[in-house]
Amino acid sequence: MKTIYVATTNKGKIKEFEQILSALSIKVESLQDHVSNMEDVEETGDTFEENAILKAETYAKRHQVPVLADDSGLEVNALDGEPGVYSARYAGEDKNDQANIDKVLNKLKGVEIDQRQGAFVCVMAYAEPGDKAVLTEGKCHGVITETRQGHDGFGYDPIFQPNGYEQTLAELGAQVKNEISHRRHALNEMVQILSEKVKVEG
Numbered sequence: 001m002k003t004i005y006v007a008t009t010n011k012g013k014i015k016e017f018e019q020i021l022s023a024l025s026i027k028v029e030s031l032q033d034h035v036s037n038m039e040d041v042e043e044t045g046d047t048f049e050e051n052a053i054l055k056a057e058t059y060a061k062r063h064q065v066p067v068l069a070d071d072s073g074l075e076v077n078a079l080d081g082e083p084g085v086y087s088a089r090y091a092g093e094d095k096n097d098q099a100n101i102d103k104v105l106n107k108l109k110g111v112e113i114d115q116r117q118g119a120f121v122c123v124m125a126y127a128e129p130g131d132k133a134v135l136t137e138g139k140c141h142g143v144i145t146e147t148r149q150g151h152d153g154f155g156y157d158p159i160f161q162p163n164g165y166e167q168t169l170a171e172l173g174a175q176v177k178n179e180i181s182h183r184r185h186a187l188n189e190m191v192q193i194l195s196e197k198v199k200v201e202g
């Protein structure tokens with residue numbers, strides 16, 4: 001199978017892509033390690049789908065390699081789906097995880113635990129140079145805790161407790177997260193599609 005390049009500027013995501021895909025026996029490389037000038041793609045879409053397509057198709061065309069990219073984020077029911085597509089930049093353009101967490105916790109101050117449901121969403125896009133992207137989606141449902149707990153992972157992991165667990169993703173650690181995460185679910189489906197594609201294309 002040809003090498004697929006994972007295109008993301010987020011170090012936390014790269015680690016998860018590599019761990020999940022190696023468990024699924026797929027070899028990937030980081031596009032950032034392959035090219036010297038991986039400039040960020042501007043995320044001008046209003047939906048995860050639009051931004052995932054933008055990233056995969058633009059990087060594939062720009063660097064002439066097959067690309068996997070995702071657009072992901074946290075949707076909180078009590079905040080009408082915020083931070084959503086703006087998850088990385090919720091508290092400002094400098095993408096500060098700690099400030100983003102503070103903003104969510106402040107907005108949810110006084111909201112009871114049974115009203116703090118939310119989900120991580122991941123839209124995965126695979127594109128070959130010049131072709132339209134193929135998309136899959138994964139979700140991980142849970143609740144937003146009242147305080148930060150744990151140090152693993154990235155983003156909002158310290159305040160997200162997946163359904164069926166008593167700890168946050170940051171406490172549960174990479175092994176558990178990568179079994180149950182939105183990214184894992186989206187990649188499982190994508191790997192199925194890519195293996196069918198290989199069979200058809202020979």
Ligand SMILES: O=c1[nH]c(=O)c2ncn([C@@H]3O[C@H](COP(=O)(O)OP(=O)(O)OP(=O)(O)O)[C@@H](O)[C@H]3O)c2[nH]1
Binds near residue numbers: 043074
């Ligand atoms: O706690 C978290 N655990 C996760 O598993 C997770 N997945 C996404 N997110 C949040 O959503 C943003 C993605 O935004 P995003 O898809 O635009 O990615 P990004 O800007 O970080 O990098 P790139 O891939 O676009 O280069 C991230 O920065 C995080 O704030 C997560 N938070």
Ligand SMILES: [Mg+2]
Binds near residue numbers: 043088
């Ligand atoms: Mg981004």
